[in-house]
Amino acid sequence: MIDLLTMAVATADLPLGITEGGSWFLRNAWLIPLLPALSFVTILFFGKRMPRGGSELGIAVLGIAFILSILTAAAWVDHRDNYHGEEVHASVVAVDHGEAGDHAEAGHGGGHAEPSLAVVSTVTWFQTGGVEFSVGTLVDGPAVMMLLVVTLVSLLVHIYSTEYVHDDRRYTHYFAFLSLFSASMLMLVLSENTLQLLTSWELVGVCSFALIGHWWEEKPNSDAALKAFLTNRVGDMGLIVGVSILFFIVGSALPDRFGSFSIAETNALAAAGMLPHTALLVAACCLMAAVMSKSGQFFLHTWLPDAMAGPTPVSALIHAATMVVAGVFMIARLYGVFFSGLSIGGSSINLMAVVGGVTTLVGASLAFVQRDIKKVLAYSTISQLGYMVMALGVGAWTAAMFHLFTHAFFKACLFLGSGSAAHAVHSFDMKSDMGGLRKVMPHTYKTFVIGSIALAGLPPFAGFWSKDEILAGTGGWGLLGGTGGNGAYTLMLVMGMVTAAMTAAYMTRCVYLTFHGEYRGHGDPHESGPRIIVPLWILASLAMVAGLLNLPSGFQLAPESLQERFGHFVEPVAGYFPTITHATPSWSLAIVSTLVVLAGVAVAGRYYFGRVEAASAAAGQSLTELPDGITTRSALARRGHTLLSNKYYLDHLYTGIIAGGTKGPVAAAAYRVNQNVIDRTVDLAGETAVSAGRFVYDKIDQVVVDGIVNASGRVSSDTGEELRKIQSGRVQDYAAILFAAATVLAGILIVIV
Amino acid sequence: MYLNQFLLLSAALFAIGVYGVLARRNGVLVLMSIELILNAVNINLVAFAAFGNQLAGEVFALFVIAVAAAEVGVGLAMILLLYRNRKSIDLTQIDLMRG
Numbered sequence: 001m002i003d004l005l006t007m008a009v010a011t012a013d014l015p016l017g018i019t020e021g022g023s024w025f026l027r028n029a030w031l032i033p034l035l036p037a038l039s040f041v042t043i044l045f046f047g048k049r050m051p052r053g054g055s056e057l058g059i060a061v062l063g064i065a066f067i068l069s070i071l072t073a074a075a076w077v078d079h080r081d082n083y084h085g086e087e088v089h090a091s092v093v094a095v096d097h098g099e100a101g102d103h104a105e106a107g108h109g110g111g112h113a114e115p116s117l118a119v120v121s122t123v124t125w126f127q128t129g130g131v132e133f134s135v136g137t138l139v140d141g142p143a144v145m146m147l148l149v150v151t152l153v154s155l156l157v158h159i160y161s162t163e164y165v166h167d168d169r170r171y172t173h174y175f176a177f178l179s180l181f182s183a184s185m186l187m188l189v190l191s192e193n194t195l196q197l198l199t200s201w202e203l204v205g206v207c208s209f210a211l212i213g214h215w216w217e218e219k220p221n222s223d224a225a226l227k228a229f230l231t232n233r234v235g236d237m238g239l240i241v242g243v244s245i246l247f248f249i250v251g252s253a254l255p256d257r258f259g260s261f262s263i264a265e266t267n268a269l270a271a272a273g274m275l276p277h278t279a280l281l282v283a284a285c286c287l288m289a290a291v292m293s294k295s296g297q298f299f300l301h302t303w304l305p306d307a308m309a310g311p312t313p314v315s316a317l318i319h320a321a322t323m324v325v326a327g328v329f330m331i332a333r334l335y336g337v338f339f340s341g342l343s344i345g346g347s348s349i350n351l352m353a354v355v356g357g358v359t360t361l362v363g364a365s366l367a368f369v370q371r372d373i374k375k376v377l378a379y380s381t382i383s384q385l386g387y388m389v390m391a392l393g394v395g396a397w398t399a400a401m402f403h404l405f406t407h408a409f410f411k412a413c414l415f416l417g418s419g420s421a422a423h424a425v426h427s428f429d430m431k432s433d434m435g436g437l438r439k440v441m442p443h444t445y446k447t448f449v450i451g452s453i454a455l456a457g458l459p460p461f462a463g464f465w466s467k468d469e470i471l472a473g474t475g476g477w478g479l480l481g482g483t484g485g486n487g488a489y490t491l492m493l494v495m496g497m498v499t500a501a502m503t504a505a506y507m508t509r510c511v512y513l514t515f516h517g518e519y520r521g522h523g524d525p526h527e528s529g530p531r532i533i534v535p536l537w538i539l540a541s542l543a544m545v546a547g548l549l550n551l552p553s554g555f556q557l558a559p560e561s562l563q564e565r566f567g568h569f570v571e572p573v574a575g576y577f578p579t580i581t582h583a584t585p586s587w588s589l590a591i592v593s594t595l596v597v598l599a600g601v602a603v604a605g606r607y608y609f610g611r612v613e614a615a616s617a618a619a620g621q622s623l624t625e626l627p628d629g630i631t632t633r634s635a636l637a638r639r640g641h642t643l644l645s646n647k648y649y650l651d652h653l654y655t656g657i658i659a660g661g662t663k664g665p666v667a668a669a670a671y672r673v674n675q676n677v678i679d680r681t682v683d684l685a686g687e688t689a690v691s692a693g694r695f696v697y698d699k700i701d702q703v704v705v706d707g708i709v710n711a712s713g714r715v716s717s718d719t720g721e722e723l724r725k726i727q728s729g730r731v732q733d734y735a736a737i738l739f740a741a742a743t744v745l746a747g748i749l750i751v752i753v
Numbered sequence: 754m755y756l757n758q759f760l761l762l763s764a765a766l767f768a769i770g771v772y773g774v775l776a777r778r779n780g781v782l783v784l785m786s787i788e789l790i791l792n793a794v795n796i797n798l799v800a801f802a803a804f805g806n807q808l809a810g811e812v813f814a815l816f817v818i819a820v821a822a823a824e825v826g827v828g829l830a831m832i833l834l835l836y837r838n839r840k841s842i843d844l845t846q847i848d849l850m851r852g
Contacts, residue, residue, distance in 0.1 A: 729848030732783075736775050 011255050013089045014272060016264045017574025018138070021085035022119035025068070025075040029137045030121075032068050032147060033186035035061045036154075040179040047172035052162075058175045059158045062182060066151040069144075076144045080116050080569050087117060087575075090265055092274060093255050115573045116140065120264065122192055131258050136192035138263060141570035142332055142401055146189035149408045150322050154182045156535035157317040160416055163531040164313055164423060174214060174311070181207035185322050189329060193261035194243045197330065201239065201294070204323045205232050211318060212310040224309035231303040235293025242286035246337065249279045267336030267576035277340065284341030287334065288351060295327030296382045297389055298359040302647070304382055305366075308374040308428075312419030315374060320381050320415050321408035328388045328404055335397060339578040344395045345486045353393030357495035359386030364502035368509065369644040372428045373418045376510045380455065381411055383499060387470060390496065395486030395580050396473020398550075398567040403470055405566070406462035406546045410454035413539035417448035420532050421514055424525035430513040431624040433521035437514060440525050443533045445515045447540035452511055454543040456504040456597050459590075465547035468590050471496050472552075472583045485583035497596055504600030512608035513624055517616060520624075552585035759800035767793035780832040780842040784825060791821045 021027075039061040047054025122136025137143075158178060165174055184203035191197040206229075213225030243261070250266050251259030253274050260266065269275050291297060296304040307319050318324070331338055331352070342350045363383030370376045384407050391400035418428070421444055427433035438445040454461040457468070471477070475485025476493030519525070527533070550566035551558050571577075616623045726737070766789055773786025795814045802810025836842050 724852040727850070727852030729851030730845055731847070732775055732844055739771055739775070 011091045011093060014092045014268055014274075015575040016088050016090055016268045017115070017117060017572065017576045018088050018120045018264045019083070019085050019117040020088060020120060022079055022083060022117075022139075023075045025072045026079060026119040026139045027121045029072055029119075029139045029143075029147070029190055032065050032072070032151070033183045033190060035065050035068075036179045036183035036186065040176050040183060043172060043176040043179055047176060053175070054172045055158065055162050055175045058179050059155065059162075061179065062151060062155040062158050065182070065186070066148075066155050069147040069151045072139070073144050073148055076139065076141070077569055079119065080141070081114060083117055085117070088120070088264075090268065091255060092269065093253050118143075118264065118572060118574060118576070120192055129258070133195060133261070134193060135196055137190040138192040139190065140572050140574075142329065142572075143189050145401065145405060145566075145570050146329060147186065149405060150182065150185050150189065153317055153321040153408055153412050153539075154178070154185075156412070156538060157313045157416075159531055160316075160419075160535045161311070161313045163529050164419060165311055170214065174211075177207055177210050177214075178314075178317070181211070181318060181323070185326070188326055191263070191333075193263055194246060194266070194334075195261045197263070197333070198239055198243055201290075201326060201330075202236065204318075204326060205229065205236070205294075208232075208307070208318050208323055211314040212307045214311055214314070215309075221309040224303075224306040228303040228307045231300055232293045235290040235300060238286040238289025238293075242283045242290065245279060245283040245286065246334075249275050249283070263333060264576040267334060267578075270336035270340045271576065271578040273340065275340070280337055280341035282341075284338050285351065287330065287337070288355065291327035291331060291389065292355060293327075294330075295324050295385045295389065296359070296363075297327070297355050297386060298362045298382075301359065301363070301382045305375050305378040305647075308372070308378050312374065312415060312422065315378070316412045316415035316419070319378065320411040324381065324385060325388070325404050325408070328385065328392065328400065331389065331392045332397060332401055335392070336576060336578050338392070339395070339580065342393070344393065345578075345581065347487045348489055349491065350393055353390050353489055353492050356386045356388070356390030356393050357492050359383070360390060360499045361495055361502075362386075364499045364506065366644055366647055367506040368502070369641060371431045373422065373430050373434070373510065373514055374415070374428050376430075376506065377411070377414050377418060380414075380503065380506070383503065384411065384455070387467070387496065387499065390492050391470040391473055394474045394489040394492050396470055396583065397580055398571045398582070399466060399469035399473045401570055402550050402566055403466035405549075406454070406466045406543070409539050409546055410451045410462055410543035413447055413451040413536060413543050414455065416532070416536055416539065417444050417451060418514075420444040420528045420536065421448075423528055423532070425521045425523070427521060430510070431520070434514045434519075435517040435521075435624075436519040437525060438516060440519075441515075441527045443527060443536065447536040448515065449511060450540040451543050452507040454547075456507050456601065457500055457593070458504075458597055459594060460544075460547065462543050462545070462547035464594070465550060465552070467496075467500060468585070468593055469550070469552065469583075471500075471593055472585050472589055475583055477586055477589045483583040483586045483589060484581060486581050497593065500593055501596045501600035504597045505604035508601050508604035509608060512604075512612070516609070517613070517623070518621070555585055555587070555590075756800060756804050759796055763793045763796040763800070766790075766796065778843050778845050780835065780844055781829075783844060784828045784832070787828075788821060788825065791817055 036058075039057050043050075043054035043057055047057070050057065118138055118140035120136060120138050122134040125133045125135045127133070158175070161174070161178070165171060168174060181204060184200045184207060188197060188200035188204060191200060209225050209229040212228055213222045216222040216225070246266050247259040247261055250262075250269055251257055253269050254260060254265070270280055289300075293300040293303075304319060304324065308315055310319075338352065339345065342352055344350060344352070360383045363379045363381070363386055367376050367379035367383065370379065384403070388400045388403050388407070391397075391403060421434065421437055421441060422428045424437070424441060424444075425433050450461070454463040457463040459465075471493060472483040473485050474489040474493040474496065475483055475487055476490035477483050551563050553560075553563040567582075612623055612625060726733075770786045770789030770793060773789060774783055777783050777786065795817055798810040798814045798817070802808065802814075832842050835847070839846070
């Protein structure tokens with residue numbers, strides 16, 4: 001017989017999948033965030049005295065950081081396959097939860113045979129109450145991938161900005177904050193523990209606030225900055241609560257520790273099934289709130305379109321390529337927690353997949369009705385972030401990371417391209433101030449079209465490969481053998497397909513309105529300079545070829561040694577990562593999704609390039625929509641358009657002006673309910689409150705509370721008046737009091753002792 | 754030789770010092786009285802050390818002497834500045850902090 005008591009307190013060894021060895025670059029990755037942090041301080045204090053206002057320092061430092069990142073990536077590629085050093089183990093309390101054991105025994109088969117070891121290096125920050133708070137770096141596949149993305153996009157944005165904001169009144173301040181942002185974001189991706197993650201999470205939020213409000217003299221800009229910051233605060237509460245829950249439940253599983261912030265330990269314990277499932281579920285839901293605010297998920301996404309008030313390079317860097325994916329990255333980082341907490345494997349629906357799926361549809365539909373080119377891209381970003389969260393929700397981890405990677409390039413390219421166009425016409429309004437720019441801005445036009453195709457997801461551009469991998473990863477495809485995966489998420493597949501068609505259509509609209517037809521604005525636009533064009537072309541070429549990094553293994557498009565390289569090097573196969581099942585790519589799915597995208601392009605193309613073009617020729621001026629289009633003929637379509645123009649009334653809902661939505665029948669009904677039911681309840685409550693308040697005011701407030709307050713005030717005033725005399729200002733009087741008190745105390749001491 | 758002889762001497766010095774601090778109006782004399790108090794303490798420390806056969810008390814006394822020197826340096830500098838500004842070192846007239 002096994003003694004139950006000894007079993008409950010027995011300790012076991014859990015391999016964490018991390019090592020403290022590895023090459024110099026992997027152990028010293030902290031240098032990469034440190035460099036921009038130093039340049040932030042230097043630019044802030046000495047930037048104004050530098051010949052180019054500090055921008056040269058920012059560019060140089062980001063250049064060095066980018067080179068370091070490449071070297072780190074090279075070291076990681078070698079380390080991933082060839083390192084066989086010692087693995088760190090944690091001793092854990094081996095409580096028998098029943099089925100908990102076989103999770104850990106399942107191993108990490110899932111396609112990759114060779115395990116990877118992440119490189120961890122930490123130092124103790126401070127120690128209090130027996131808990132050690134450390135800072136350090138956790139260098140593994142996703143961290144290295146993010147290092148490359150952040151440093152490259154940040155470097156290009158720095159170069160682009162020198163032209164875009166070249167005579168700005170806060171030029172130095174702008175570059176200082178770009179440096180601080182880069183430093184915080186790099187620290188976030190390297191975070192070894194959740195506390196460090198939380199700190200840098202807040203830091204990037206602060207930088208986002210400062211940069212959105214860069215031109216704060218205009219009220220809408222500072223409002224947008226505040227909105228972004230406050231909306232993010234909502235989710236940050238979830239992050240703090242989630243991190244605290246994880247801290248304590250991990251502590252309960254470690255025999256000699258009170259708690260732990262370590263990401264590797266948290267994930268390893270969660271993946272091994274050693275943490276209580278309910279606590280993990282609650283923690284995962286709290287962390288989802290943080291993801292929803294930071295990564296613009298429905299229904300906390302409303303700050304992201306407003307954040308376009310900031311300078312365009314900032315939007316490209318912060319609100320497209322890096323900061324907004326912090327939420328996605330956080331899920332990927334704590335995937336053990338989410339995978340177990342939300343029971344992603346073997347399910348067909350869960351919170352994360354639904355939030356992502358709804359977001360991707362909401363974002364794509366709202367992108368249709370925007371006049372502002374940056375807002376089209378902002379909603380498109382929301383939609384693509386939804387794609388990534390949905391992919392993580394269905395268990396397609398590698399696909400989500402790959403989409404993050406490709407999206408960073410083509411969306412930064414699109415944003416910078418829109419900035420280039422807006423720089424030339426001094427406006428962001430596509431309908432009144434753009435059109436026909438392809439003739440005067442050939443480079444911007446070409447790179448923007450490349451970015452659009454990559455975003456729409458046509459082969460062989462980057463977006464196709466990552467989008468197709470996500471669709472396959474849903475596991476919802478049933479034709480010709482299906483794709484496998486972690487569950488049958490058919491709903492998510494449908495959402496993804498619909499979004500793909502909508503994405504293609506709204507990007508066609510955006511390209512037409514900006515670059516085709518005739519110029520509708522004022523002045524004489526001309527192509528931007530080389531500091532804008534060169535970054536555009538670099539990003540556009542990456543948008544073309546980045547997809548080839550992760551060629552699907554089932555298609556035999558390339559020799560086996562070139563297939564799924566991204567997945568091989570980025571996806572951890574280690575103790576701190578859950579065992580996920582990989583979907584197999586499907587030709588039939590790829591063909592159908594391509595056809596869906598082409599259908600989206602065809603519908604929008606026929607409308608804009610066919611009928612609107614013809615109507616423009618007939619009217620003799622450049623039109624942006626048909627004068628007798630579907631929204632003027634069909635009431636239903638008009639209502640739909642109104643609903644979309646008002647962003648699903650979410651802003652109204654949030655600001656409390658529900659009456660603003662009376663144009664639609666739903667809103668009218670809501671208005672009646674509002675007037676008759678809610679208002680009456682509110683009125684009644686108000687009247688009750690008023691009479692209760694009057695009673696309270698007359699009797700309790702005036703007599704009791706005021707009496708007490710006045711009395712206490714009078715007493716303290718009188719006492720003060722008397723005590724004032726003691727403070728004579730003469731040092732000898734004080735000395736006398738001191739000695740008298742000492743004498744009295746000595747007397748008491750003698751009497752007592 | 755008894756310990757209480759030293760303690761009485763020390764108590765007398767201390768009392769004189771306290772009287773000086775409280776009653777003198779001249780800033781320099783107040784500083785000197787503080788020196789008396791500190792040295793009363795020193796006598797106590799050394800006496801207890803000598804009778805208790807411990808070296809610690811004497812070491813402490815050395816520290817007190819060093820600190821007292823520093824304190825007098827600061828105190829005299831303050832009084833010098835006071836004199837330059839107000840042409841007087843009468844402590845009863847210095848009551849700017851009066852409540």
